[in-house]
Amino acid sequence: MKIYHSATSPFVRKCLVAAHELGLRDRIDLVPAAAHPVDRDRNLVAVNPLGQVPALVTDEGAVIHDSRVICEYLNALADGELIPADGDARWGVLVEQSLADGITDAALLTRYETAVRPEALRWAEWIAGQLDKVACGLADLERRAPAFGDRVDVGTIAFACALGYLDFRFASLAWRDRHPNAAAWFEWFGGRDSMVATRPPSA
Numbered sequence: 213m214k215i216y217h218s219a220t221s222p223f224v225r226k227c228l229v230a231a232h233e234l235g236l237r238d239r240i241d242l243v244p245a246a247a248h249p250v251d252r253d254r255n256l257v258a259v260n261p262l263g264q265v266p267a268l269v270t271d272e273g274a275v276i277h278d279s280r281v282i283c284e285y286l287n288a289l290a291d292g293e294l295i296p297a298d299g300d301a302r303w304g305v306l307v308e309q310s311l312a313d314g315i316t317d318a319a320l321l322t323r324y325e326t327a328v329r330p331e332a333l334r335w336a337e338w339i340a341g342q343l344d345k346v347a348c349g350l351a352d353l354e355r356r357a358p359a360f361g362d363r364v365d366v367g368t369i370a371f372a373c374a375l376g377y378l379d380f381r382f383a384s385l386a387w388r389d390r391h392p393n394a395a396a397w398f399e400w401f402g403g404r405d406s407m408v409a410t411r412p413p414s415a
């Protein structure tokens with residue numbers, strides 16, 4: 213199978229970390245894509261009309277997106293345990309993934325606002341709103357982190373990729389200063405082989 217890919221995408225990273233953890237990484241080829249909300253990569257759009265990475269093409273030729281569905285697919289393929297099958301554990305992990313992806317989404321939209329949108333069109337209050345989503349999401353993560361233990365699932369993977377993205381693009385936020393529980397947990401999780409192998413290029 214193959215994944216349309218950008219080495220700096222936190223959502224691609226989430227899928228590749230999941231693939232590593234499931235022992236599937238060797239079965240995935242990476243197809244470079246230039247996902248961009250304005251200069252849309254037409255080769256990518258032909259696969260995923262949203263023009264976003266990650267998009268996975270299975271060995272049978274089916275297209276699967278977005279990152280949440282890809283993680284679900286990979287977990288099923290490997291008969292893995294990254295997503296609990298049912299019960300409270302399932303909803304808990306899926307909500308954590310939703311929260312973590314929301315942090316990443318808000319950070320990514322802030323990045324687009326500052327790196328893509330022309331300066332004259334930028335809206336400071338909108339950026340502040342997105343960064344407040346990041347801050348509120350981190351506060352929730354900080355409350356949850358002490359209970360993570362050694363869990364490796366789509367919830368914790370998504371949180372780790374969110375924090376990795378903040379380190380990569382928003383180092384000046386210095387999120388560790390106000391979130392010692394999350395920092396201690398990420399010190400361990402970020403050292404996993406799956407996280408090290410998927411670090412963005414200049415991180």
Ligand SMILES: N[C@@H](CCC(=O)N[C@@H](CS)C(=O)NCC(=O)O)C(=O)O
Pocket residue numbers: 220221222223224247248249250262263264265266278279280313320
């Ligand atoms: N909900 C999607 C979000 C994916 C996403 O935002 N990918 C970014 C790169 S990190 C992208 O393709 N941006 C281009 C665009 O939004 O047009 C997922 O979980 O996969």
